[in-house]
Structure formats: C-alpha cells, structure tokens
Amino acid sequence: MSRVLFWILLVGLVVLAIRAKLKGLAARQQPPLHEEPREQKPAAQIESMTQCAHCGIHFPASEAVQADGHDYCSPGHVRLPPQ
Numbered sequence: 843m844s845r846v847l848f849w850i851l852l853v854g855l856v857v858l859a860i861r862a863k864l865k866g867l868a869a870r871q872q873p874p875l876h877e878e879p880r881e882q883k884p885a886a887q888i889e890s891m892t893q894c895a896h897c898g899i900h901f902p903a904s905e906a907v908q909a910d911g912h913d914y915c916s917p918g919h920v921r922l923p924p925q
C-alpha cells in the first residue's frame with residue numbers, strides 16, 4: 843500500500859514540476875511582448891534634419907553650427923551671410 847502512495851506522490855511531484863517549468867517558460871516568452879516598445883525606441887531616435895542658412899544643404903541637426911539663430915553646416919559658413 844505504501845508503494846501506491848509513493849507512486850501517487852511521485853506522479854504529483856512530477857506534475858507540479860512540469861507545471862512550474864511551463865510557467866517559467868511562459869514567463870520567459872512574455873517579456874518579448876513587453877519589449878516591443880523598446881524596439882520602437884530607435885524610431886524615436888531618428889535625428890531631425892536642419893538646413894544650412896548659407897548654402898541650403900540639409901544635414902543632421904546635431905552637427906549644426908549655430909550662430910545668430912541660424913544653423914550652419916560648417917564653421918566656415920557661419921562667417922558668410924545667410925542667403
């Protein structure tokens with residue numbers, strides 16, 4: 843009789859272990875769904891463009907040389923008048 847109890851207990855533990863494992867896998871598979879907004883972050887980091895006040899060329903705003911409220915493509919164009 844104790845053998846039967848042993849096997850019932852063993853099967854119960856195996857079932858619990860499998861359930862815990864499946865929950866762990868489900869928990870691992872859910873984060874990618876939550877990470878989707880992270881994948882959209884690079885799109886939000888798209889750099890804005892600006893135009894040189896002298897020659898009119900478009901370039902990333904982070905590379906702009908700002909003077910007198912205008913954006914210039916290079917320090918050399920800062921000295922030249924806006925067109």
Ligand SMILES: [Zn+2]
Pocket residue numbers: 894895896897898899914915916919
């Ligand atoms: Zn320029």
